[in-house]
Amino acid sequence: MIEFKLPALGSDMDEGTLLEWKVGVGDTVKKGQVVAIVDTTKAAVDIESWQEGTVHELIAEIGKKMPVGTVMALLLEAGETAPKVGAGGTAKPVPTAAPAIAAAAPVAAPAPAAAPAAPGRRMISPAARKHAEEKGVDLDSITGTGPHGAVTLEDVEKTAAAPPAAAAEKPAAKAGDQQAARAADMRKTIAAAMSRSKREIPHYYVAEDIPLAKALAWLQSANAQRPMAERLLPAALLLKAVAMALKRYPELNGYWRDGGFIPVAAINLGVAISLRQGGLIAPALLNADDKPLTLLMQELTDLVKRTRAGSLRSSEMNEATITVTNLGDQGSNSVFGVITPPQVALVGFGRVAERPWAEAGGLKVLPVVTASLSADHRVSDGHRGALFLLELNELLQRPEELEK
Amino acid sequence: MTDAEIRAVALATLLSIAPEVEVDELRGDRTLRSQVDLDSMDWLNFLLGLHEKLKVEIPEADYAKLITLDDVVAYLQKKLGAG
Numbered sequence: 001m002i003e004f005k006l007p008a009l010g011s012d013m014d015e016g017t018l019l020e021w022k023v024g025v026g027d028t029v030k031k032g033q034v035v036a037i038v039d040t041t042k043a044a045v046d047i048e049s050w051q052e053g054t055v056h057e058l059i060a061e062i063g064k065k066m067p068v069g070t071v072m073a074l075l076l077e078a079g080e081t082a083p084k085v086g087a088g089g090t091a092k093p094v095p096t097a098a099p100a101i102a103a104a105a106p107v108a109a110p111a112p113a114a115a116p117a118a119p120g121r122r123m124i125s126p127a128a129r130k131h132a133e134e135k136g137v138d139l140d141s142i143t144g145t146g147p148h149g150a151v152t153l154e155d156v157e158k159t160a161a162a163p164p165a166a167a168a169e170k171p172a173a174k175a176g177d178q179q180a181a182r183a184a185d186m187r188k189t190i191a192a193a194m195s196r197s198k199r200e201i202p203h204y205y206v207a208e209d210i211p212l213a214k215a216l217a218w219l220q221s222a223n224a225q226r227p228m229a230e231r232l233l234p235a236a237l238l239l240k241a242v243a244m245a246l247k248r249y250p251e252l253n254g255y256w257r258d259g260g261f262i263p264v265a266a267i268n269l270g271v272a273i274s275l276r277q278g279g280l281i282a283p284a285l286l287n288a289d290d291k292p293l294t295l296l297m298q299e300l301t302d303l304v305k306r307t308r309a310g311s312l313r314s315s316e317m318n319e320a321t322i323t324v325t326n327l328g329d330q331g332s333n334s335v336f337g338v339i340t341p342p343q344v345a346l347v348g349f350g351r352v353a354e355r356p357w358a359e360a361g362g363l364k365v366l367p368v369v370t371a372s373l374s375a376d377h378r379v380s381d382g383h384r385g386a387l388f389l390l391e392l393n394e395l396l397q398r399p400e401e402l403e404k
Numbered sequence: 405m406t407d408a409e410i411r412a413v414a415l416a417t418l419l420s421i422a423p424e425v426e427v428d429e430l431r432g433d434r435t436l437r438s439q440v441d442l443d444s445m446d447w448l449n450f451l452l453g454l455h456e457k458l459k460v461e462i463p464e465a466d467y468a469k470l471i472t473l474d475d476v477v478a479y480l481q482k483k484l485g486a487g
Binding site for chain 2 (some may be wrong): 220223224228229231233234237274276277300301304327329330
Protein backbone atom coordinates (compact mmCIF):
# COMPACT_ATOMS: atom_id res chain seq x y z
CA MET A 1 0.00 0.00 0.00
CA ILE A 2 1.36 3.41 -0.93
CA GLU A 3 0.76 6.31 1.43
CA PHE A 4 0.24 9.49 -0.54
CA LYS A 5 1.32 12.30 1.74
CA LEU A 6 0.96 16.07 1.55
CA PRO A 7 4.34 17.25 0.22
CA ALA A 8 6.12 20.39 1.40
CA LEU A 9 5.64 22.82 -1.45
CA GLY A 10 8.65 24.88 -0.49
CA SER A 11 10.49 25.32 2.78
CA ASP A 12 8.02 27.93 3.93
CA MET A 13 5.03 25.62 3.91
CA ASP A 14 3.92 23.88 7.11
CA GLU A 15 0.34 23.04 6.21
CA GLY A 16 -2.15 23.09 3.38
CA THR A 17 -5.88 22.94 2.77
CA LEU A 18 -7.34 20.41 0.36
CA LEU A 19 -9.46 22.24 -2.21
CA GLU A 20 -10.32 19.43 -4.59
CA TRP A 21 -9.61 15.80 -5.39
CA LYS A 22 -8.85 15.22 -9.07
CA VAL A 23 -9.15 11.41 -8.75
CA GLY A 24 -11.66 9.02 -7.25
CA VAL A 25 -11.52 5.63 -5.56
CA GLY A 26 -10.62 2.97 -8.12
CA ASP A 27 -8.87 5.38 -10.50
CA THR A 28 -5.47 4.47 -11.85
CA VAL A 29 -2.82 7.10 -11.10
CA LYS A 30 0.24 7.63 -13.27
CA LYS A 31 3.50 9.33 -12.40
CA GLY A 32 3.23 13.09 -12.71
CA GLN A 33 -0.58 13.01 -12.74
CA VAL A 34 -2.32 15.76 -10.81
CA VAL A 35 -4.34 14.08 -8.07
CA ALA A 36 -5.43 17.01 -5.91
CA ILE A 37 -5.42 20.78 -5.58
CA VAL A 38 -4.09 22.12 -2.29
CA ASP A 39 -4.15 25.69 -1.07
CA THR A 40 -1.01 26.97 0.66
CA THR A 41 -0.84 30.48 2.07
CA LYS A 42 0.66 31.52 -1.26
CA ALA A 43 -1.26 29.74 -4.02
CA ALA A 44 -3.52 26.91 -5.03
CA VAL A 45 -1.16 24.20 -6.23
CA ASP A 46 -1.77 21.13 -8.37
CA ILE A 47 -0.37 18.17 -6.41
CA GLU A 48 1.23 15.52 -8.60
CA SER A 49 1.77 11.89 -7.72
CA TRP A 50 5.27 10.49 -8.19
CA GLN A 51 4.15 6.90 -7.79
CA GLU A 52 1.87 4.73 -9.84
CA GLY A 53 -1.07 2.90 -8.35
CA THR A 54 -4.79 2.60 -7.96
CA VAL A 55 -6.65 4.84 -5.55
CA HIS A 56 -7.84 2.72 -2.63
CA GLU A 57 -8.99 5.40 -0.23
CA LEU A 58 -9.17 9.18 -0.16
CA ILE A 59 -8.52 10.18 3.43
CA ALA A 60 -8.06 13.93 3.42
CA GLU A 61 -11.22 15.97 3.62
CA ILE A 62 -11.98 18.89 1.38
CA GLY A 63 -11.74 22.25 3.12
CA LYS A 64 -9.68 21.01 6.06
CA LYS A 65 -6.16 22.14 6.93
CA MET A 66 -3.53 19.44 7.34
CA PRO A 67 0.16 19.51 8.26
CA VAL A 68 2.84 18.63 5.70
CA GLY A 69 3.35 14.85 5.73
CA THR A 70 -0.30 14.00 6.42
CA VAL A 71 -1.41 10.84 4.63
CA MET A 72 -3.95 12.18 2.15
CA ALA A 73 -4.76 8.95 0.32
CA LEU A 74 -3.88 5.28 0.05
CA LEU A 75 -2.89 3.79 -3.29
CA LEU A 76 -2.63 0.12 -4.19
CA GLU A 77 0.57 -0.87 -5.94
CA ALA A 78 0.41 -2.80 -9.20
CA GLY A 79 -0.85 -6.32 -8.50
CA GLU A 80 -1.82 -5.48 -4.95
CA THR A 81 -5.36 -6.25 -3.89
CA ALA A 82 -7.40 -4.26 -1.45
CA PRO A 83 -7.06 -5.54 2.10
CA LYS A 84 -10.13 -7.10 3.57
CA VAL A 85 -11.91 -4.93 6.05
CA GLY A 86 -13.90 -5.91 9.07
CA ALA A 87 -17.61 -6.24 9.26
CA GLY A 88 -19.37 -3.12 8.33
CA GLY A 89 -17.39 -2.17 5.64
CA THR A 90 -15.35 -1.38 2.67
CA ALA A 91 -13.39 1.74 2.21
CA LYS A 92 -15.80 4.54 1.77
CA PRO A 93 -15.72 6.21 -1.59
CA VAL A 94 -15.25 9.92 -1.23
CA PRO A 95 -16.75 12.36 -3.68
CA THR A 96 -14.15 13.06 -6.33
CA ALA A 97 -15.05 16.60 -7.08
CA ALA A 98 -16.02 19.29 -4.73
CA PRO A 99 -18.04 22.25 -5.87
CA ALA A 100 -15.76 24.85 -7.34
CA ILE A 101 -13.83 26.40 -4.51
CA ALA A 102 -11.92 29.58 -5.03
CA ALA A 103 -8.29 29.71 -4.11
CA ALA A 104 -9.21 31.87 -1.18
CA ALA A 105 -9.58 30.70 2.36
CA PRO A 106 -12.20 28.00 2.68
CA VAL A 107 -15.64 29.38 3.14
CA ALA A 108 -16.97 28.72 6.58
CA ALA A 109 -20.30 27.02 6.88
CA PRO A 110 -23.02 29.49 7.66
CA ALA A 111 -23.55 29.84 11.35
CA PRO A 112 -26.71 28.10 12.43
CA ALA A 113 -29.49 30.19 13.86
CA ALA A 114 -29.87 30.08 17.61
CA ALA A 115 -32.57 27.51 17.12
CA PRO A 116 -34.21 26.48 13.90
CA ALA A 117 -37.80 27.41 13.33
CA ALA A 118 -40.31 24.70 12.68
CA PRO A 119 -40.29 23.73 9.02
CA GLY A 120 -43.01 25.11 6.82
CA ARG A 121 -43.87 28.15 8.83
CA ARG A 122 -41.87 31.13 10.04
CA MET A 123 -42.54 32.51 13.46
CA ILE A 124 -43.19 36.24 13.19
CA SER A 125 -44.61 38.32 15.97
CA PRO A 126 -47.82 40.20 15.03
CA ALA A 127 -46.20 43.55 15.81
CA ALA A 128 -43.27 42.67 13.58
CA ARG A 129 -45.57 41.62 10.72
CA LYS A 130 -47.58 44.86 11.00
CA HIS A 131 -44.42 47.02 11.13
CA ALA A 132 -42.94 45.18 8.12
CA GLU A 133 -46.08 45.91 6.08
CA GLU A 134 -45.93 49.61 7.04
CA LYS A 135 -42.23 49.93 6.15
CA GLY A 136 -42.35 47.72 3.05
CA VAL A 137 -39.77 45.30 4.44
CA ASP A 138 -39.55 41.82 2.91
CA LEU A 139 -39.88 39.40 5.83
CA ASP A 140 -38.12 36.65 3.87
CA SER A 141 -34.95 38.74 3.87
CA ILE A 142 -34.80 38.90 7.67
CA THR A 143 -33.00 36.42 9.90
CA GLY A 144 -35.00 36.15 13.10
CA THR A 145 -33.19 36.59 16.41
CA GLY A 146 -36.13 35.75 18.68
CA PRO A 147 -36.89 32.45 20.37
CA HIS A 148 -36.80 29.56 17.88
CA GLY A 149 -35.68 31.97 15.17
CA ALA A 150 -38.75 34.16 15.43
CA VAL A 151 -38.67 37.49 13.63
CA THR A 152 -39.14 40.24 16.21
CA LEU A 153 -40.21 43.87 15.94
CA GLU A 154 -36.60 44.83 16.62
CA ASP A 155 -35.42 42.70 13.65
CA VAL A 156 -37.81 44.52 11.34
CA GLU A 157 -36.82 47.92 12.69
CA LYS A 158 -33.12 47.17 12.17
CA THR A 159 -33.73 46.05 8.59
CA ALA A 160 -35.90 49.07 7.83
CA ALA A 161 -33.29 51.44 9.29
CA ALA A 162 -30.37 49.91 7.38
CA PRO A 163 -29.29 51.86 4.29
CA PRO A 164 -30.31 50.02 1.11
CA ALA A 165 -26.73 49.56 -0.04
CA ALA A 166 -25.64 47.93 3.20
CA ALA A 167 -26.77 44.49 2.21
CA ALA A 168 -24.98 44.69 -1.12
CA GLU A 169 -21.79 45.91 0.52
CA LYS A 170 -21.50 42.95 2.84
CA PRO A 171 -20.20 40.38 0.34
CA ALA A 172 -17.61 42.82 -1.00
CA ALA A 173 -16.46 43.66 2.50
CA LYS A 174 -16.23 39.95 3.28
CA ALA A 175 -14.18 39.30 0.13
CA GLY A 176 -11.92 42.23 1.07
CA ASP A 177 -11.46 40.81 4.56
CA GLN A 178 -10.56 37.41 3.13
CA GLN A 179 -8.04 38.98 0.75
CA ALA A 180 -6.48 40.96 3.60
CA ALA A 181 -6.30 37.86 5.79
CA ARG A 182 -4.70 35.92 2.97
CA ALA A 183 -2.15 38.68 2.36
CA ALA A 184 -1.34 38.71 6.09
CA ASP A 185 -0.89 34.92 6.04
CA MET A 186 1.47 35.19 3.10
CA ARG A 187 3.57 37.84 4.83
CA LYS A 188 3.78 35.65 7.93
CA THR A 189 4.87 32.69 5.81
CA ILE A 190 7.54 34.71 4.01
CA ALA A 191 8.73 36.21 7.30
CA ALA A 192 9.00 32.79 8.94
CA ALA A 193 10.98 31.29 6.06
CA MET A 194 13.31 34.29 5.72
CA SER A 195 13.88 34.50 9.49
CA ARG A 196 14.79 30.83 9.53
CA SER A 197 17.15 31.40 6.59
CA LYS A 198 18.93 34.30 8.25
CA ARG A 199 19.09 32.42 11.56
CA GLU A 200 20.45 29.17 10.18
CA ILE A 201 22.40 30.05 7.03
CA PRO A 202 25.67 32.00 7.28
CA HIS A 203 25.18 34.16 4.20
CA TYR A 204 27.99 35.80 2.29
CA TYR A 205 27.55 38.20 -0.60
CA VAL A 206 29.54 39.08 -3.72
CA ALA A 207 28.63 41.25 -6.68
CA GLU A 208 29.83 41.95 -10.21
CA ASP A 209 28.94 44.69 -12.69
CA ILE A 210 28.34 43.07 -16.06
CA PRO A 211 28.27 45.09 -19.31
CA LEU A 212 25.37 43.97 -21.46
CA ALA A 213 26.04 45.84 -24.72
CA LYS A 214 26.80 42.64 -26.63
CA ALA A 215 23.96 40.68 -25.07
CA LEU A 216 21.35 43.36 -25.74
CA ALA A 217 22.58 43.96 -29.30
CA TRP A 218 22.32 40.24 -29.97
CA LEU A 219 18.81 40.14 -28.46
CA GLN A 220 17.70 43.12 -30.54
CA SER A 221 18.99 41.47 -33.68
CA ALA A 222 17.35 38.14 -32.80
CA ASN A 223 14.04 39.80 -31.90
CA ALA A 224 13.96 41.78 -35.15
CA GLN A 225 13.49 38.47 -36.95
CA ARG A 226 10.86 37.10 -34.60
CA PRO A 227 7.12 37.68 -34.48
CA MET A 228 6.00 39.68 -31.44
CA ALA A 229 4.76 36.63 -29.55
CA GLU A 230 8.17 34.98 -29.79
CA ARG A 231 10.42 37.85 -28.77
CA LEU A 232 12.94 37.27 -26.05
CA LEU A 233 13.36 39.31 -22.89
CA PRO A 234 16.78 39.94 -21.34
CA ALA A 235 15.52 37.92 -18.35
CA ALA A 236 15.60 34.73 -20.44
CA LEU A 237 19.21 35.34 -21.41
CA LEU A 238 20.20 36.04 -17.79
CA LEU A 239 18.49 32.85 -16.59
CA LYS A 240 20.16 30.73 -19.24
CA ALA A 241 23.56 32.23 -18.36
CA VAL A 242 23.02 31.42 -14.67
CA ALA A 243 22.08 27.84 -15.53
CA MET A 244 25.18 27.39 -17.71
CA ALA A 245 27.51 28.98 -15.14
CA LEU A 246 26.17 26.66 -12.43
CA LYS A 247 27.45 23.66 -14.38
CA ARG A 248 30.97 24.73 -13.41
CA TYR A 249 30.03 25.62 -9.84
CA PRO A 250 27.93 22.70 -8.60
CA GLU A 251 28.48 23.71 -4.96
CA LEU A 252 25.91 26.45 -5.51
CA ASN A 253 23.23 24.12 -6.87
CA GLY A 254 21.59 21.80 -4.36
CA TYR A 255 20.36 21.47 -0.81
CA TRP A 256 21.69 21.62 2.74
CA ARG A 257 20.06 18.73 4.56
CA ASP A 258 20.85 16.81 7.75
CA GLY A 259 24.03 18.74 8.35
CA GLY A 260 25.52 18.31 4.91
CA PHE A 261 25.40 19.53 1.32
CA ILE A 262 23.64 17.44 -1.30
CA PRO A 263 24.50 18.58 -4.84
CA VAL A 264 21.75 18.15 -7.43
CA ALA A 265 22.53 17.29 -11.05
CA ALA A 266 19.42 18.96 -12.44
CA ILE A 267 19.56 22.75 -12.61
CA ASN A 268 16.10 23.95 -11.61
CA LEU A 269 15.98 27.72 -11.33
CA GLY A 270 13.48 29.06 -8.82
CA VAL A 271 12.29 32.30 -10.38
CA ALA A 272 11.10 34.89 -7.89
CA ILE A 273 7.79 36.22 -9.25
CA SER A 274 6.01 39.10 -7.56
CA LEU A 275 2.26 38.81 -7.19
CA ARG A 276 0.06 41.76 -8.05
CA GLN A 277 -1.73 41.54 -4.70
CA GLY A 278 1.63 41.57 -2.88
CA GLY A 279 4.06 38.86 -1.86
CA LEU A 280 6.05 36.57 -4.10
CA ILE A 281 6.46 32.96 -5.15
CA ALA A 282 9.55 31.32 -6.62
CA PRO A 283 8.44 28.34 -8.72
CA ALA A 284 11.05 26.42 -10.70
CA LEU A 285 12.04 26.41 -14.35
CA LEU A 286 13.09 22.79 -14.51
CA ASN A 287 16.34 21.72 -16.26
CA ALA A 288 17.01 25.28 -17.43
CA ASP A 289 20.52 24.44 -18.67
CA ASP A 290 19.17 21.93 -21.19
CA LYS A 291 16.65 24.22 -22.83
CA PRO A 292 17.09 26.42 -25.89
CA LEU A 293 16.50 30.10 -25.23
CA THR A 294 13.20 30.14 -27.14
CA LEU A 295 11.79 27.30 -25.03
CA LEU A 296 13.09 28.87 -21.83
CA MET A 297 11.32 32.13 -22.73
CA GLN A 298 8.08 30.26 -23.46
CA GLU A 299 8.30 28.42 -20.16
CA LEU A 300 9.11 31.62 -18.27
CA THR A 301 6.09 33.37 -19.82
CA ASP A 302 3.88 30.41 -18.94
CA LEU A 303 5.27 30.19 -15.41
CA VAL A 304 4.66 33.89 -14.70
CA LYS A 305 1.14 33.64 -16.12
CA ARG A 306 0.24 30.54 -14.11
CA THR A 307 1.85 31.87 -10.92
CA ARG A 308 -0.26 35.00 -11.08
CA ALA A 309 -3.34 32.97 -11.96
CA GLY A 310 -2.68 30.64 -9.00
CA SER A 311 -2.16 27.51 -11.09
CA LEU A 312 1.16 25.90 -10.22
CA ARG A 313 2.28 22.28 -10.04
CA SER A 314 3.82 20.73 -6.96
CA SER A 315 7.05 19.85 -8.81
CA GLU A 316 7.48 23.52 -9.65
CA MET A 317 7.05 24.44 -6.00
CA ASN A 318 9.48 22.03 -4.39
CA GLU A 319 12.19 21.24 -6.91
CA ALA A 320 14.05 24.54 -7.27
CA THR A 321 17.76 23.99 -6.63
CA ILE A 322 18.69 27.70 -6.54
CA THR A 323 16.69 30.93 -6.75
CA VAL A 324 17.13 33.81 -9.19
CA THR A 325 15.59 37.18 -8.46
CA ASN A 326 15.55 39.76 -11.21
CA LEU A 327 14.38 43.26 -10.36
CA GLY A 328 14.01 44.09 -14.05
CA ASP A 329 14.00 47.50 -15.60
CA GLN A 330 11.75 49.00 -12.92
CA GLY A 331 13.92 47.93 -10.01
CA SER A 332 16.96 49.17 -8.08
CA ASN A 333 20.58 48.93 -9.16
CA SER A 334 21.26 45.81 -7.16
CA VAL A 335 19.64 43.23 -4.91
CA PHE A 336 21.19 40.97 -2.28
CA GLY A 337 18.62 38.31 -1.54
CA VAL A 338 17.91 35.95 1.32
CA ILE A 339 18.59 32.30 0.48
CA THR A 340 15.54 30.00 0.36
CA PRO A 341 16.30 26.95 2.53
CA PRO A 342 17.23 24.21 1.91
CA GLN A 343 18.86 25.82 -1.14
CA VAL A 344 22.36 27.20 -0.67
CA ALA A 345 22.50 30.16 -3.05
CA LEU A 346 20.53 32.96 -4.66
CA VAL A 347 21.48 35.03 -7.69
CA GLY A 348 20.16 38.59 -7.94
CA PHE A 349 20.01 40.95 -10.90
CA GLY A 350 19.37 44.66 -10.55
CA ARG A 351 18.08 47.06 -13.18
CA VAL A 352 19.82 47.15 -16.54
CA ALA A 353 20.85 50.78 -16.91
CA GLU A 354 23.32 52.89 -18.83
CA ARG A 355 26.37 53.65 -16.73
CA PRO A 356 29.85 55.04 -17.32
CA TRP A 357 32.25 52.20 -18.08
CA ALA A 358 36.04 52.44 -18.01
CA GLU A 359 37.85 50.13 -20.39
CA ALA A 360 41.31 50.09 -21.96
CA GLY A 361 42.11 53.53 -20.62
CA GLY A 362 38.93 55.06 -22.04
CA LEU A 363 35.49 55.88 -20.75
CA LYS A 364 32.22 55.02 -22.45
CA VAL A 365 28.56 54.60 -21.62
CA LEU A 366 27.19 51.06 -21.65
CA PRO A 367 24.12 49.18 -20.47
CA VAL A 368 25.23 47.43 -17.29
CA VAL A 369 23.61 45.08 -14.80
CA THR A 370 24.84 44.32 -11.31
CA ALA A 371 24.70 40.60 -10.64
CA SER A 372 24.97 39.46 -7.04
CA LEU A 373 25.34 36.14 -5.31
CA SER A 374 24.09 35.35 -1.83
CA ALA A 375 25.52 31.99 -0.83
CA ASP A 376 25.81 29.63 2.12
CA HIS A 377 29.24 29.76 3.77
CA ARG A 378 28.80 26.18 5.02
CA VAL A 379 29.08 25.03 1.40
CA SER A 380 31.15 27.57 -0.52
CA ASP A 381 33.25 30.65 0.06
CA GLY A 382 33.53 34.11 -1.43
CA HIS A 383 36.36 33.19 -3.77
CA ARG A 384 34.29 30.53 -5.53
CA GLY A 385 31.27 32.79 -5.48
CA ALA A 386 33.26 35.54 -7.20
CA LEU A 387 34.52 33.09 -9.82
CA PHE A 388 30.93 32.04 -10.49
CA LEU A 389 29.97 35.66 -11.19
CA LEU A 390 32.99 36.07 -13.48
CA GLU A 391 31.85 32.98 -15.40
CA LEU A 392 28.38 34.53 -15.65
CA ASN A 393 29.95 37.71 -17.02
CA GLU A 394 31.93 35.81 -19.64
CA LEU A 395 28.91 33.82 -20.77
CA LEU A 396 26.92 37.02 -21.26
CA GLN A 397 29.68 38.38 -23.54
CA ARG A 398 28.96 35.42 -25.88
CA PRO A 399 25.16 35.51 -26.04
CA GLU A 400 24.93 33.54 -29.25
CA GLU A 401 26.30 30.51 -27.40
CA LEU A 402 23.39 30.68 -24.97
CA GLU A 403 20.79 30.24 -27.67
CA LYS A 404 20.94 26.44 -27.87
CA MET B 405 -10.71 54.34 -35.11
CA THR B 406 -10.89 57.47 -33.01
CA ASP B 407 -8.34 58.29 -30.33
CA ALA B 408 -10.99 57.56 -27.70
CA GLU B 409 -11.61 54.09 -29.16
CA ILE B 410 -7.90 53.31 -29.26
CA ARG B 411 -7.53 54.55 -25.69
CA ALA B 412 -10.39 52.28 -24.62
CA VAL B 413 -8.68 49.27 -26.23
CA ALA B 414 -5.39 50.19 -24.55
CA LEU B 415 -7.04 50.53 -21.15
CA ALA B 416 -8.91 47.23 -21.53
CA THR B 417 -5.62 45.53 -22.42
CA LEU B 418 -3.95 47.15 -19.44
CA LEU B 419 -6.73 46.01 -17.11
CA SER B 420 -6.40 42.42 -18.33
CA ILE B 421 -2.80 42.51 -17.08
CA ALA B 422 -3.15 44.76 -14.05
CA PRO B 423 -6.75 44.42 -12.84
CA GLU B 424 -6.09 46.58 -9.80
CA VAL B 425 -5.54 49.70 -11.92
CA GLU B 426 -7.92 52.61 -11.26
CA VAL B 427 -8.41 53.77 -14.81
CA ASP B 428 -9.91 57.12 -13.78
CA GLU B 429 -6.76 57.98 -11.87
CA LEU B 430 -4.37 57.31 -14.76
CA ARG B 431 -2.76 60.41 -16.24
CA GLY B 432 -2.32 60.13 -20.00
CA ASP B 433 0.68 62.47 -20.02
CA ARG B 434 2.66 60.69 -17.29
CA THR B 435 4.94 57.68 -17.60
CA LEU B 436 2.64 54.69 -17.76
CA ARG B 437 5.00 52.27 -16.05
CA SER B 438 5.56 54.60 -13.11
CA GLN B 439 1.81 54.80 -12.56
CA VAL B 440 1.15 51.10 -13.02
CA ASP B 441 3.46 48.43 -11.62
CA LEU B 442 4.35 46.69 -14.88
CA ASP B 443 7.47 44.54 -15.10
CA SER B 444 9.12 43.74 -18.41
CA MET B 445 6.96 40.63 -18.88
CA ASP B 446 3.79 42.65 -18.21
CA TRP B 447 4.94 45.32 -20.65
CA LEU B 448 5.62 42.73 -23.34
CA ASN B 449 2.17 41.22 -22.74
CA PHE B 450 0.58 44.68 -22.91
CA LEU B 451 2.16 45.36 -26.30
CA LEU B 452 1.32 41.86 -27.46
CA GLY B 453 -2.30 42.40 -26.44
CA LEU B 454 -2.43 45.63 -28.45
CA HIS B 455 -0.90 43.84 -31.42
CA GLU B 456 -3.49 41.08 -31.24
CA LYS B 457 -6.49 43.38 -30.81
CA LEU B 458 -5.53 46.04 -33.33
CA LYS B 459 -3.40 43.97 -35.72
CA VAL B 460 -0.59 46.49 -35.42
CA GLU B 461 3.02 45.38 -35.58
CA ILE B 462 5.17 47.07 -32.92
CA PRO B 463 8.90 46.61 -33.63
CA GLU B 464 11.10 46.32 -30.57
CA ALA B 465 12.99 49.40 -31.75
CA ASP B 466 9.81 51.42 -31.18
CA TYR B 467 9.33 50.37 -27.55
CA ALA B 468 11.29 53.41 -26.36
CA LYS B 469 8.72 55.72 -27.99
CA LEU B 470 5.91 54.33 -25.86
CA ILE B 471 6.32 56.09 -22.54
CA THR B 472 2.91 57.52 -21.69
CA LEU B 473 -0.62 56.39 -22.48
CA ASP B 474 -0.89 59.40 -24.81
CA ASP B 475 2.27 58.17 -26.61
CA VAL B 476 0.71 54.72 -27.01
CA VAL B 477 -2.53 56.13 -28.43
CA ALA B 478 -0.72 58.48 -30.83
CA TYR B 479 1.64 55.71 -31.97
CA LEU B 480 -1.21 53.28 -32.61
CA GLN B 481 -3.27 55.95 -34.41
CA LYS B 482 -0.36 56.66 -36.72
CA LYS B 483 0.16 52.95 -37.38
CA LEU B 484 -3.53 52.33 -38.01
CA GLY B 485 -3.71 55.36 -40.31
CA ALA B 486 -0.70 54.15 -42.24
CA GLY B 487 -2.20 50.67 -42.55
